Every structure is written in C-alpha cells, then in structure tokens.
Amino acid sequence: MRILLINPPRSPWNSILQYAPDEAKHFIHKKLIGPPLGLLTLAGALNDFDVTIAELKAEYDSDPNAPELEVLVEKYLKEVKPDIVGVTFIASEFNDGIRILNIVKRYNPEILTVAGGLHATLCPGDFYLDSVDVICKGQAAGIFREIVTAKSKNEGFEKIGGIIYKENGQHKASSALIKPWNAARENFYFPRRDLIKQWINTYIVGNSPDPSTYIFTSLGCQYQCSFCSIWPQFDKNVFQREIESIITELKSIDDYAVVRFSDANTIINVNFIDKLCDRILEEGIKKTYVMDIRFDTAAKYPHLIEKLAKIGLKVVICGFESFREEELLKYNKSASAEIIEQAISVFHANDVMLRGNYVVPPDYTENDFEALSEYANRNKVVYAGYTILSPMPGTVYYEEVKPSIIDFDLSKYNFFNSVMQTKLPLEEFYRKVGSLWLIKKGNDVI
Numbered sequence: 001m002r003i004l005l006i007n008p009p010r011s012p013w014n015s016i017l018q019y020a021p022d023e024a025k026h027f028i029h030k031k032l033i034g035p036p037l038g039l040l041t042l043a044g045a046l047n048d049f050d051v052t053i054a055e056l057k058a059e060y061d062s063d064p065n066a067p068e069l070e071v072l073v074e075k076y077l078k079e080v081k082p083d084i085v086g087v088t089f090i091a092s093e094f095n096d097g098i099r100i101l102n103i104v105k106r107y108n109p110e111i112l113t114v115a116g117g118l119h120a121t122l123c124p125g126d127f128y129l130d131s132v133d134v135i136c137k138g139q140a141a142g143i144f145r146e147i148v149t150a151k152s153k154n155e156g157f158e159k160i161g162g163i164i165y166k167e168n169g170q171h172k173a174s175s176a177l178i179k180p181w182n183a184a185r186e187n188f189y190f191p192r193r194d195l196i197k198q199w200i201n202t203y204i205v206g207n208s209p210d211p212s213t214y215i216f217t218s219l220g221c222q223y224q225c226s227f228c229s230i231w232p233q234f235d236k237n238v239f240q241r242e243i244e245s246i247i248t249e250l251k252s253i254d255d256y257a258v259v260r261f262s263d264a265n266t267i268i269n270v271n272f273i274d275k276l277c278d279r280i281l282e283e284g285i286k287k288t289y290v291m292d293i294r295f296d297t298a299a300k301y302p303h304l305i306e307k308l309a310k311i312g313l314k315v316v317i318c319g320f321e322s323f324r325e326e327e328l329l330k331y332n333k334s335a336s337a338e339i340i341e342q343a344i345s346v347f348h349a350n351d352v353m354l355r356g357n358y359v360v361p362p363d364y365t366e367n368d369f370e371a372l373s374e375y376a377n378r379n380k381v382v383y384a385g386y387t388i389l390s391p392m393p394g395t396v397y398y399e400e401v402k403p404s405i406i407d408f409d410l411s412k413y414n415f416f417n418s419v420m421q422t423k424l425p426l427e428e429f430y431r432k433v434g435s436l437w438l439i440k441k442g443n444d445v446i
C-alpha cells in the first residue's frame with residue numbers, strides 16, 4: 001500500500017495586507033511557517049507502510065514559481081503511484097484541499113481519498129462530495145491505520161468506527177464502535193520529521209538562522225473562548241503527554257534549534273511545566289522555545305516564566321484579544337483585561353519577546369480604533385498582531401453571528417479578512433487594522 005499525505009497550500013487571501021499602508025506591510029503576517037504536525041503524526045502511526053508527504057506549503061515557500069496546484073499534485077501522483085491519498089483540512093484551506101482531491105480522482109478514480117483534520121472534525125457535512133471517499137473525525141491516526149489495513153485486504157469499511165464513508169455513491173456514518181484512542185498518551189506516535197527533511201530550510205521564522213519545528217505537550221484546551229476552534233475540536237477535553245515522552249522527542253530533534261510548542265496553551269498544569277523545565281535542565285537540552293501562554297497565567301506565576309526563560313523560552317504568543325472587559329466577557333476569555341499590563345511586565349522582566357495578539361471586531365468604529373490604538377501604544381510589546389474577529393465554522397461565535405455572515409467563501413476564514421459586514425467602509429476598516437500593526441516595539445517580523 002502506497003500512501004500519499006498532502007498538506008494543502010495556504011489561502012492567498014489577506015485583505016489586511018492588501019489595504020494596509022505601505023509602511024505597515026512589512027510587519028503583517030504573510031505566512032505562518034511550520035511543519036504539518038498532524039500529517040507527520042499520521043505517518044508515525046503508519047511506520048510499517050510506504051508513506052510520502054507532499055508538503056505543498058513548503059513547496060511554494062521554497063520555490064514561489066513552483067508549478068500550479070494541478071501540475072504539482074499530478075507530479076506527486078505520477079511519482080508515488082498512491083493507493084490512498086489523505087489531505088489535512090483547516091477552514092481556510094478547504095477549497096484547495098477539495099481541489100486536490102478532485103485532481104486525484106480525475107487522475108485515477110481507483111485511488112481512495114481520505115479527508116481529515118480540524119475542519120473535517122468540526123464540519124464533516126462539508127465533505128459530502130464526489131471526490132471524498134472517507135471522512136475521518138478527531139485524532140484519527142488509529143482510524144486511518146484501520147482504513148489502510150482494510151483497503152490492503154480489499155475489505156469494506158463498515159467495521160471501522162468514527163468514520164463517514166461512501167457506499168454506492170452515498171456518504172454514510174459508520175455504526176461501528178469507535179475504539180478508544182488517546183493521541184497524547186498510550187497512542188502517541190513520534191512525528192515522522194524525516195519525511196519532510198527536504199524542506200527543512202523553509203521552516204525558518206523571522207531572522208533566526210535555524211529551522212524550527214512544532215511539538216505538542218497537550219491537545220485541546222480547558223478554556224472555552226467563543227471564537228476558538230480548538231476546544232470544540234477536542235470536545236472540551238484536554239490530553240497531556242508524559243514528560244519523559246516530550247524529553248525523548250526533544251532529544252531526537254537535533255536538526256531543529258527552535259522548538260515551537262503547538263499547544264493551545266502550554267501552561268495548563270503548573271507542576272507539569274515546572275517538572276518539564278527541571279528535566280530539560282537535567283538533560284542539558286539546549287533549544288530556543290516559543291510557546292503560547294495566557295496572560296493571566298503569566299501574571300499569576302511569574303517565577304515559572306522566569307524558570308522557562310532560563311531553559312530557553314525566547315518568544316511567547318499571548319492572546320490579549322481585547323483591552324475592554326466587556327469584550328473579553330463576550331468572548332468568554334475567563335480573564336480580566338486589567339491583568340494584561342502585569343503579564344507584559346513579567347515577560348519583559350525576563351527578556352521574553354512577547355507577541356500580543358488583539359482581535360478586531362468587524363463593527364469597530366473610528367472611536368474604537370482610536371481607543372485600541374491608544375491602549376496598544378501605552379502597552380507596547382515587542383511584536384503585536386491585530387487580526388479580525390472571525391466566525392470559524394464549528395465555533396460558538398459562528399452560531400452566534402451566522403445570520404450576519406455575508407461571505408461564506410472558506411478561503412477567507414484565516415483571520416485576515418472580514419466575512420461579516422463592517423461598520424466602517426470595508427477598505428477603510430482594513431486600512432485601519434493594517435495601521436495597527438505599526439504599534440509594537442520590535443523591528444523584525446515573526
């Protein structure tokens with residue numbers, strides 16, 4: 001069985017960048033860089049099969065003139081001759097992901113096509129399409145293994161729980177029981193980074209001379225911010241890895257000097273992170289770390305931030321979201337805006353470069369922009385991000401605002417485009433969001 005796993009390209013839509021004043025353009029995110037950890041994990045669970053990864057984001061990063069999608073995908077299909085093609089999906093990459101599966105089916109209808117990932121988990125109904133044979137929800141490495149095994153034995157899929165599969169042209173949910181699977185513990189598989197080695201030099205962020213990789217210490221989130229997709233993806237559950245498993249992984253990635261934790265929130269358990277720091281020190285592991293840490297956690301545990309800084313924490317991404325209590329309450333952030341200033345001092349006192357991210361609601365008026373700008377100027381951080389509050393399908397916020405969504409084109413659902421009516425004229429709104437990106441201390445871009 002030959003399996004081809006494809007990471008779709010990024011959506012090209014970025015209206016903030018398009019309309020931002022020229023002097024701000026340099027600082028606005030053009031692309032986020034990192035390996036497809038989900039697909040690498042899937043490949044880890046299929047160690048005894050012939051797996052190839054087509055990292056199309058990295059293909060376009062390494063060669064902006066790389067052939068267009070159809071040609072690139074066909075090149076892989078000719079080279080790999082796969083029996084199964086799997087694609088990973090988030091909302092903004094849905095259109096291209098489906099285009100890929102259409103190309104696969106046109107090339108050879110016998111190839112089994114499988115869709116998985118966050119968007120397939122939250123919105124499986126979007127995938128009831130001719131080009132999709134199987135839809136996998138959740139942390140589906142084990143389920144995918146069952147699919148591969150069934151296909152290799154020419155068996156049907158009715159005994160595999162947790163999937164939706166096509167039978168006689170119709171998609172139907174399997175009625176088989178879902179086998180227990182804990183992707184962070186007993187079913188953790190080391191990601192197959194060897195399969196993406198050819199693109200390692202595309203995983204360089206900012207001015208760093210070294211490539212970076214993603215590692216997760218936990219899956220899910222215990223908070224329930226209304227706009228976030230992560231806790232719905234994990235049905236409010238949080239799964240944490242074992243410390244020794246993380247240490248083993250850190251010791252196995254000599255090629256990567258920069259480690260970006262992919263957790264929704266790296267400090268979900270203070271004792272756990274405290275012990276992890278001790279073990280990193282004991283083992284003499286020297287890396288530069290990037291983590292997502294909540295501002296209320298940083299303010300509450302300054303000593304832990306100090307300890308993390310000592311083991312190599314250099315950059316923290318912190319969702320400030322808003323400077324207004326009433327907005328944080330509306331987003332169900334479970335933290336008070338008052339604390340943001342304290343958190344900034346804790347990070348700065350430890351020389352941690354802070355990226356504070358604000359979300360800008362589409363109904364912001366001139367006065368709201370002025371108030372945010374005044375606050376952000378008063379509380380400058382090294383890097384700051386200003387994205388648009390967006391109703392990602394499958395979130396609480398999506399259900400709240402569904403009637404006022406005016407653009408359902410999923411390729412715009414990446415926080416850089418407004419899919420709802422803005423109060424200000426649209427271009428002026430984007431220009432104002434773009435201008436905000438000038439408010440920060442640092443001069444480089446991450």
Ligand code: B12
Nearest residue numbers: 031032033034036037038086088090091116117139140264
């Ligand atoms: C790593 C990551 C990335 C990486 C790699 C993604 C990739 N495919 O290339 C990079 C850096 C490229 C990236 C980019 C973006 N990302 Co991102 N990213 C993440 C992050 C931090 C971790 C995801 C992860 O690795 N989880 C761990 C792995 C093991 O789990 P997994 O991916 O879910 O995979 C498992 C299952 O889903 C399943 N599975 C996955 N794929 C498949 C495929 C098949 C066939 C099968 C069977 C199963 C399967 O099995 C896997 C193993 O168990 C999440 C936030 C989070 N903490 O979850 C955001 C997140 C997924 N990203 C998000 C977004 C929006 C983006 C961007 C579009 C924009 C942005 N501002 O972040 C950009 C891309 C555009 C751009 N301009 O660059 C959103 C998605 C929201 C949504 N509803 O669509 C998230 C949830 C962040 C958030 N807070 O909202 N991202």
